Amino acid sequence: MNEIIATNGLSKSYDGKPALIGLDLAVPRGSICGFLGRNGAGKTTTLKLLLGMLRRDAGTIRLFGEPVDSEASSIAVRQRTAFVSEDKELYPFMTVNQTIRFTRPFFPAWRRDLEEKYLDLFQLPKKKLVPQLSKGMRTQLMLLLAMARGAELLMMDEPTSGLDPSLTEEVLQALADLAASDGTTIFFSSHQLAEVEQLCDRVCLIDRGQAVIAGVLDDLKAEYRRILLVFDAEPPRELAGLPGVDHLRRRGRTASLLAHVDVDAVVERAREFGPCSVEVRPVTLKELFLDHVRGE
Amino acid sequence: MNLRINFSSGVPIYQQLMEQIKHAVDTGAIKGGEQLPTIRKIAEDLAMNPNTVARAYRELEREGFIEVRHGSGAYVGMPSTSSAKVAGIRKAAEVLRPAMERGLAIGLSESELRRVFEDELARLQENAAAARRRT
Numbered sequence: 250m251n252e253i254i255a256t257n258g259l260s261k262s263y264d265g266k267p268a269l270i271g272l273d274l275a276v277p278r279g280s281i282c283g284f285l286g287r288n289g290a291g292k293t294t295t296l297k298l299l300l301g302m303l304r305r306d307a308g309t310i311r312l313f314g315e316p317v318d319s320e321a322s323s324i325a326v327r328q329r330t331a332f333v334s335e336d337k338e339l340y341p342f343m344t345v346n347q348t349i350r351f352t353r354p355f356f357p358a359w360r361r362d363l364e365e366k367y368l369d370l371f372q373l374p375k376k377k378l379v380p381q382l383s384k385g386m387r388t389q390l391m392l393l394l395a396m397a398r399g400a401e402l403l404m405m406d407e408p409t410s411g412l413d414p415s416l417t418e419e420v421l422q423a424l425a426d427l428a429a430s431d432g433t434t435i436f437f438s439s440h441q442l443a444e445v446e447q448l449c450d451r452v453c454l455i456d457r458g459q460a461v462i463a464g465v466l467d468d469l470k471a472e473y474r475r476i477l478l479v480f481d482a483e484p485p486r487e488l489a490g491l492p493g494v495d496h497l498r499r500r501g502r503t504a505s506l507l508a509h510v511d512v513d514a515v516v517e518r519a520r521e522f523g524p525c526s527v528e529v530r531p532v533t534l535k536e537l538f539l540d541h542v543r544g545e
Numbered sequence: 546m547n548l549r550i551n552f553s554s555g556v557p558i559y560q561q562l563m564e565q566i567k568h569a570v571d572t573g574a575i576k577g578g579e580q581l582p583t584i585r586k587i588a589e590d591l592a593m594n595p596n597t598v599a600r601a602y603r604e605l606e607r608e609g610f611i612e613v614r615h616g617s618g619a620y621v622g623m624p625s626t627s628s629a630k631v632a633g634i635r636k637a638a639e640v641l642r643p644a645m646e647r648g649l650a651i652g653l654s655e656s657e658l659r660r661v662f663e664d665e666l667a668r669l670q671e672n673a674a675a676a677r678r679r680t
Contacts, residue, residue, distance in 0.1 A: 281594050421592035429585035429595035446552040450594040467557035467597065474671075513675050529671045530664075531555025 252314070253278050253402050253434040254299065259308035260458075261294055268294045270458040271308065276436050276451065281428050283445035283466075284438040286455040287542050292438040293335065295455070296406050299436075300332055312402065328358070331400035333437075335407050337391045339379045345390060346375040349397075358399030363427075367393040370423060385416045392420060396427055403427070405437035409444060417441075421448050446534050454541060461541045466534065469509075473532040476506040476516055478524040491518045496540045507532065507540050546574050546582070550591060555667075558593065562601035567610065570621055571630045577623040581611060 254276035261269045269291045276282045286292050297303040299310060301317050313329060315322035339348060349368075353359050368375070371389040379387065388411065395403055403424075409417045421444055427433050439445050445452060446466065454462040462469065478484060484504035489497035493515040496507040504524075508515040512529065520527060546569045550561050569575045584602065588595035602619050605611045613619045648658045 279596065281596070418592055422589055425592045425595065426585065426589040429588040443553055446558075447591075447593055450596040467559050467600070470555055470557045513678055516675075528668070529675075531667060533553055533555045535553065536555075 251277050253280075253312065254282075254436060255309075255311045255314075256295075256299075257309045259295070259298060259310060260306045261291075261298060261303065262306055267458055269298070272455065272458065272460055274453060274460065274463070276434060276453075278434055279428070279432045280451050281424070281435040281449045282437075282451040282453060283449035284436060284453050284455070285440075285442070285445060285538060286438075290455050290542075291458045292455065293406055296332075296404055296438060299404065300330070301327075328356070329400055330402045330404065331395040331398045333391050333395045333403075333405040333408050335410070337387055339387060339390065341378070341380045344376050344378050345373050345382070348379065348390065349394065352394050356398045360397050360399045363399075364393065364397040367396060367423060370419065384411050385413060388412055389416070389420065392423070396423065400433070402434045402436070405435070407439055408437055409439070409441060417444060424448060442535050442538060452534070454538060456542045462537060469537065470531065470534075472509045473537060474508055474512045475530045475532050475536065476508060476512070476519060477526075477528040477530065478504045478506070478519055478522075479526040480504065480522075480524050484524075485522050488519060488522065491515055498540070507536075548587065548591060550593065552593070559597050559601040559604065562587075562598065563605055566601070566605060570610075571634060573631070575621055577621050579621050580617075581619040581621060583618055 252275050254274055256272055256274040259269055259272040259274070260267070272291070272295060274295070284292055284295070294303065298305050299312065299317070301323060304318075310317045312326045315326055317323055317326055340351075343351060349364060353364075367389075371386070371393065373386060373390055373393070374382075379390070382390065388408070392405075392408060395405070409420055412420065424435060425448060428435055449466055451464065452462065452466050452469070453460055478488070480502050483502065484499045486497075486499075488494065488499075488504055488506060491506075493508050493510045493512070494506050495509060498505045506515065506519065516527060516529060546566070548562065548565050548569075550558055550565070552558060554561070566575075566581065570577070575581065581602075582590075584595050584598045587593070587598045602611065602613060606613050606619070609622060611619050611621055645658060648661065649655075653661070
């Protein structure tokens with residue numbers, strides 16, 4: 250069993266409005282996978298379905314190879330999974346220390362060494378009440394509680410939203426270290442492409458409830474190419490129909506093609522339209538994101 | 546070793562890491578036989594993915610550039626052509642310097658100059674890759 254998260258044809262609607270349409274997701278053990286998509290693309294719905302906080306309409310979900318909603322396996326699956334929600338709710342009447350002491354006994358695999366380490370790293374004031382903490386510190390406390398649980402899978406919904414760049418870097422370092430030392434599988438949604446590029450080896454981009462790109466980030470960077478064409482007149486619309494072209498964007502006399510299979514053949518075909526210049530460039534994650542969620 | 550990865554570039558990160566480690570050896574920042582930082586150390590220092598570091602090490606090992614000894618870490622192999630490489634880098638710098646000076650004289654900014662350089666390099670690599678695929 251190498252896949253820690255695996256969904257097949259996962260679907261969910263709210264009041265007849267589809268939120269997820271047959272989502273296939275695969276996150277292998279030890280991977281850090283970034284889950285990307287516009288607001289309302291279905292990211293939080295997916296996370297809630299994975300955690301059993303929502304009921305799916307169709308499809309299958311397996312965590313650690315076990316179905317999440319069978320009574321026999323659901324407790325075991327939950328013990329091995331930690332989650333940091335987007336709202337980051339904590340009890341307002343507890344101090345940092347009390348919150349940690351309260352949380353600890355719920356989790357048999359709790360790691361005192363990691364608890365100490367992150368307390369120290371994040372420099373959290375133990376005696377302060379939760380409402381007295383800054384937003385960044387509350388986030389770090391949530392992360393500490395999730396990371397010290399000794400879970401094999403850590404899921405997070407926008408973990409670094411609202412953090413300043415230096416706190417973000419600390420959090421990313423802590424996550425990189427957790428993955429390197431414990432082999433923890435990490436799956437998180439984010440709008441910060443830069444942090445996803447930095448930390449993740451895999452990405453999954455969803456749009457309108459469906460996965461549009463998924464895979465190893467470095468492989469995607471190696472496969473995808475932008476082909477820039479300049480014409481004497483308006484570029485032909487037919488370029489979009491060339492086999493292998495994912496997206497076409499035309500602006501003035503230039504056309505920009507995104508391709509990822511048999512790029513050379515696409516370039517050859519494009520040349521037949523008689524462009525006055527052809528340029529092939531690597532593609533950044535930001536470009537992949539924008540091209541796939543916009544289209545022409 | 547001073548590693549600087551451009552995470553938002555279109556160049557795969559493991560390839561950037563490979564290039565920088567090779568460069569560190571070429572310039573003598575790391576010498577043959579010396580130990581490289583552990584995967585965990587690099588991952589934590591750069592807050593990057595340990596699997597990606599491992600992939601760079603795996604590729605470097607496959608190329609015979611480093612030797613991974615289980616339990617004790619990765620070591621740089623003994624290069625035979627290192628001094629030739631250093632001379633080559635010096636030579637390249639001499640060739641490129643006047644071109645860069647001209648670019649600045651025309652009024653290009655540093656980042657524009659860098660972009661031109663990287664674009665041209667990408668184009669060369671792309672052409673070489675296309676030529677390889679055709680054969």
